[in-house]
Amino acid sequence: xxxxxxxxxxxxxxxxxxxxxxxxxxxxxxxxxxxxxxxxxxxxxxxxxxxxxxxxxxxxxxxxxxxxxxxxxxxxxxxxxxxxxxxxxxxxxxxxxxxxxxxxxxxxxxxxxxxxxxxxxxxxxxxxxxxxxxxxxxxxxxxxxxxxxxxxxx
Numbered sequence: 001x002x003x004x005x006x007x008x009x010x011x012x013x014x015x016x017x018x019x020x021x022x023x024x025x026x027x028x029x030x031x032x033x034x035x036x037x038x039x040x041x042x043x044x045x046x047x048x049x050x051x052x053x054x055x056x057x058x059x060x061x062x063x064x065x066x067x068x069x070x071x072x073x074x075x076x077x078x079x080x081x082x083x084x085x086x087x088x089x090x091x092x093x094x095x096x097x098x099x100x101x102x103x104x105x106x107x108x109x110x111x112x113x114x115x116x117x118x119x120x121x122x123x124x125x126x127x128x129x130x131x132x133x134x135x136x137x138x139x140x141x142x143x144x145x146x147x148x149x150x151x152x153x154x
Contacts, residue, residue: 033142034080034105034129041144042109046074058100058130058137058145075109075123082106083129091133098135105129105144111151121153 037056044052054060061069084103091101105127111120127147132138
């Protein structure tokens with residue numbers, strides 16, 4: 001075997017490794033904005049900041065309902081675990097005829113009891129992640145809607 005054969009083989013193996021690395025990498029960019037919104041939402045809940053909470057929600061509850069919903073716990077270490085690609089978001093219209101795009105989002109977080117500050121398990125959740133295309137909220141970016149939370153005690 002000659003030097004050229006060894007060089008060509010080495011180059012081929014290196015190219016194969018590079019191709020395999022790029023093929024196996026997940027597109028993490030689609031998680032950036034959902035994680036930002038989720039962390040902002042969790043921070044608002046932890047601080048009981050209704051204004052910030054409402055800015056993250058497509059259909060925020062009233063301030064009284066917000067206070068009741070989150071008076072006993074808050075969420076930390078919130079992270080999106082699965083999110084549809086923004087390019088595949090489906091277009092819809094709400095009851096008022098305002099257009100928006102929607103994609104699905106799944107996430108996890110640790111639950112902290114307010115009184116004790118102790119971690120009390122994990123929450124797994126899913127939500128619709130929507131972005132208005134027109135109307136008064138069109139410039140607000142992606143918002144949370146229709147959340148489902150499941151508490152997993154540990």
